[in-house]
Amino acid sequence: MHIHNNADDGIQFFGGDARVDNLWLTCNEDDSVDWEQGYHGSIENLSILQGGAGYANVDSAGYAFELSSKRYWYSPSSQPRSNGSVTNASITLASGAVQTDEVFRLKNETLGSFTNIDISGYAGVGCEDIDANSSGSFGSLEFDCNPVDLQENSPATGFTEASFWSAPACD
DSSP states (O other): OEEESOSSOSEEEESSOOEEEEEEEESOSSOSEEEESSOOOEEEEEEEEEOOTTTTSTTOSOOSEEEOSOSSSOOTTOSOOOEEEEEEEEEEEOTTOOOOSOSEEEOTTOEEEEEEEEEESOTTSBSEEEOTTOEEEEEEEEOSSBOSSOOOOOOOOOOGGGGGOOOOOOO
16 A cells, blocks of 8 residues: 555554555655554554655654554543554655654553664654653664664664655655
């Protein structure tokens, strides 16, 4: 599935346990992947080109991942808690995109696991902003962003099959 130049998130899950394979998100104006309200699904083989229309404007590129358990009515220890997984992902910040948000934003008691993730183009940007009541498990993560709590770079290939796609330019 390919979602290009959306005016908001590339894809957003409101709960459930949907499994998505072979997802390609390019130039969406807000976050690329957003989950909340108890999402327990999985995303495998994901390619993100982050930076949407008007991407030269401050903060328009958004997060690659903005993840939450609840939406607006958040209260501590509320249920259900989101706990999704992402495996085999390549995330690239579009050339010339202004990025002030981190790659990963985990909030409102969300959980998540991220394996074999390759992140490029984010030099000088923070890798993650994870609330104290949220948690992420990261393995085989290769990045050029600035980590706060992430372990050191380790070998990761990301989603290598994405090479057959020719990404359109971000407007």
